[in-house]
Amino acid sequence: RKAILEIEHLHLDYRIGGRFCHAVHDVSLTIHSGEILALVGESGCGKTQTALACMGLQPESAHIGKGKIYFEGRELLSQSKQQWNTLRGKGISMIFQEPMTALNPLVKVGKQIEENGRNHGLGKIQARESTLSMMEKVGLPDVGRLYSSYPHQLSGGMRQRIIIAMALINDPPLLIADEPTTALDVTIQKQIMSLMKTLNKELGTAIMLISHDLGVVSHLCDYVHIMYAGTIVENGPVHMILNKPLHPYTKGLLGSIPSYGKKDQRLDSIAGIVPSLENRPQVGCQFYNRCTQRMASCKNISPHATMRDGHMVACHLYPEEA
Numbered sequence: 136r137k138a139i140l141e142i143e144h145l146h147l148d149y150r151i152g153g154r155f156c157h158a159v160h161d162v163s164l165t166i167h168s169g170e171i172l173a174l175v176g177e178s179g180c181g182k183t184q185t186a187l188a189c190m191g192l193q194p195e196s197a198h199i200g201k202g203k204i205y206f207e208g209r210e211l212l213s214q215s216k217q218q219w220n221t222l223r224g225k226g227i228s229m230i231f232q233e234p235m236t237a238l239n240p241l242v243k244v245g246k247q248i249e250e251n252g253r254n255h256g257l258g259k260i261q262a263r264e265s266t267l268s269m270m271e272k273v274g275l276p277d278v279g280r281l282y283s284s285y286p287h288q289l290s291g292g293m294r295q296r297i298i299i300a301m302a303l304i305n306d307p308p309l310l311i312a313d314e315p316t317t318a319l320d321v322t323i324q325k326q327i328m329s330l331m332k333t334l335n336k337e338l339g340t341a342i343m344l345i346s347h348d349l350g351v352v353s354h355l356c357d358y359v360h361i362m363y364a365g366t367i368v369e370n371g372p373v374h375m376i377l378n379k380p381l382h383p384y385t386k387g388l389l390g391s392i393p394s395y396g397k398k399d400q401r402l403d404s405i406a407g408i409v410p411s412l413e414n415r416p417q418v419g420c421q422f423y424n425r426c427t428q429r430m431a432s433c434k435n436i437s438p439h440a441t442m443r444d445g446h447m448v449a450c451h452l453y454p455e456e457a
């Protein structure tokens with residue numbers, strides 16, 4: 136299958152107190168056409184920073200030191216402002232956690248979807264037709280009437296459907312969804328997730344799904360990348376990660392999901408928190424302070440990625456095979 140997005144050895148730093156702190160460190164991943172890839176980790180692990188870099192939307196204080204990002208074979212980081220503007224929405228669309236912040240409260244929701252189509256070259260009539268058809272595809276009822284509603288007249292779930300319609304009106308090959316259901320209640324969360332799967336199948340849109348919850352994304356994605364403190368610590372096909380997690384952090388994330396944890400006992404959760412940017416270890420394993428399986432060597436030697444049981448893991452428990 137064709138590679139849609141390729142991130143190669145991406146490094147993104149912030150200058151704090153005179154030194155560069157790694158928000159994203161040597162991250163590589165590839166999404167192929169029609170695939171759903173999940174980037175999973177607690178907040179503060181660099182998932183959103185990675186995604187924003189793919190959209191050219193990283194904060195001004197961030198510095199991309201090394202690495203390349205390719206979209207359909209074209210290198211993105213050297214693009215002009217104009218090229219970024221064309222790419223956003225037509226090549227890659229991104230949706231965020233809180234739909235209200237992405238909508239203009241004063242403009243009818245249908246109009247907002249339509250404008251996104253118009254901004255990327257759709258004629259007036261075509262934009263209106265595509266808007267109504269996309270509103271139907273995302274499962275909104277009575278779209279003729281709903282077109283003229285204002286955001287505050289809709290429920291949170293409906294607003295997120297509007298945002299998805301807006302993101303997909305220009306038929307982008309890739310949708311990045313950053314915690315798209317975190318602000319919604321559990322029932323609506325399930326509906327939106329199942330909508331994403333349907334749209335992925337029907338429209339062929341590849342999806343990069345960002346989540347702190349491995350349980351939520353596991354039903355949906357083909358591949359999972361587990362991210363911790365700016366680095367990818369394990370990745371592979373979702374069934375392998377679920378059935379045979381290797382990295383202690385992945386095991387911790389799985390242990391805190393009811394359906395994968397021990398059913399009749401207290402769920403394990405990982406003690407401690409993700410270190411802040413300025414407190415990340417300069418050498419050694421980033422997970423050292425929280426790891427129940429740490430060894431002396433973990434403190435001073437950074438683990439390298441190795442292949443084990445058909446997927447990638449970076450941990451000293453799995454040394455490179457000779």
Ligand code: SF4
Nearest residue numbers: 420426429433450451
């Ligand atoms: Fe734990 Fe060491 Fe593996 Fe890091 S490298 S996750 S500290 S065992």
